[in-house]
Amino acid sequence: MAKGINQKGKILYLEKILRETSETHPCTMQEIIGRLQENGVSAERKSIYDDMEVLRSFGMDIKFKRGKYTGYYVAGEADSESVNTSTTEKESGNPEDSAKNSAGAETEGSAFSSEPHKKAKNSWLLPPSDSEEDKPVKLLCRNKKKKEIMAALGNYAQYKEKEEDTFVAAVQVDETSEFYGWLTGMGKDVILMKPKKSVQAYRDYLKGILKEYK
Known part of the structure; x- marks a missing residue:
């Protein structure tokens, strides 16, 4: 019974997990699935992607990045460490951040x-x-x-x-x-x-x- 109740609140558990992330402390998809399971919620990747789109439509700025810190995080939830890291990357011309527009993507x-x-x-x-x-x-x-x-x-x-x-x-x-x-x-x-x-x-x-x- 409790598991069923938790299942209904999947998107709320997902939001809570993502709110605890930052650019330097992202959460991989596997970690998200694991944390949901800890709360009695089973979920497949596709359903989590769909829930993320719902959260984005309500203004939650969910992003994904690769590199030293790989995973999903909510922009704006960053700590001072991530701010400093972001500034350093811009000053050093980090190639991972050099092509984020349509021209660079080509x-x-x-x-x-x-x-x-x-x-x-x-x-x-x-x-x-x-x-x-x-x-x-x-x-x-x-x-x-x-x-x-x-x-x-x-x-x-x-x-x-x-x-x-x-x-x-x-x-x-x-x-x-x-x-x-x-x-x-x-x-x-x-x-x-x-x-x-x-x-x-x-x-x-x-x-x-x-x-x-x-």
């Missing part, structure tokens, strides 16, 4: 933006994950479709220029039929490269469709 070596992610245009887009198990898919894209592709993926993706009029987009996705549908619609202009298990899953999806046309 250059080689750019990192996932730590800016708050706007509500995803496509339901299959997911924020970057701090888990080694959740690898982003890598898409080989044609420059002629760059505007359309970047409009679809936005700041959820990391972009890297390649040769021969192409670029690579690395993005965390929920591999649903909706994602495969978008990918199929892009034809040869967007090719799924990695990871291998995702490529195989997409092949199986296409084979399933072809069977219906025999």
Whole structure:
């Protein structure tokens, strides 16, 4: 009974966990799941991402960063240490903070933006994950479709220029039929490269469709 009550308050427990973070003391997704379980709340990553979007819509400035301190944190909750660290990074020209606008996102070596992610245009887009198990898919894209592709993926993706009029987009996705549908619609202009298990899953999806046309 108590567990059921706690489950209903999942988003409130999540808010409390995030309120205790700062830029120098972020919380990884695994830590969030663990702390929720300590309070009798079971949750999957996707549902936590959805709850974060709800909290963002109510004005909670939730951000994600990689580097020395990796994880989710609430901007504005930072302690003096994080303020000093931020100032030092700006003065030293830390490369992790050098490309946070759309132009920088297209250059080689750019990192996932730590800016708050706007509500995803496509339901299959997911924020970057701090888990080694959740690898982003890598898409080989044609420059002629760059505007359309970047409009679809936005700041959820990391972009890297390649040769021969192409670029690579690395993005965390929920591999649903909706994602495969978008990918199929892009034809040869967007090719799924990695990871291998995702490529195989997409092949199986296409084979399933072809069977219906025999």
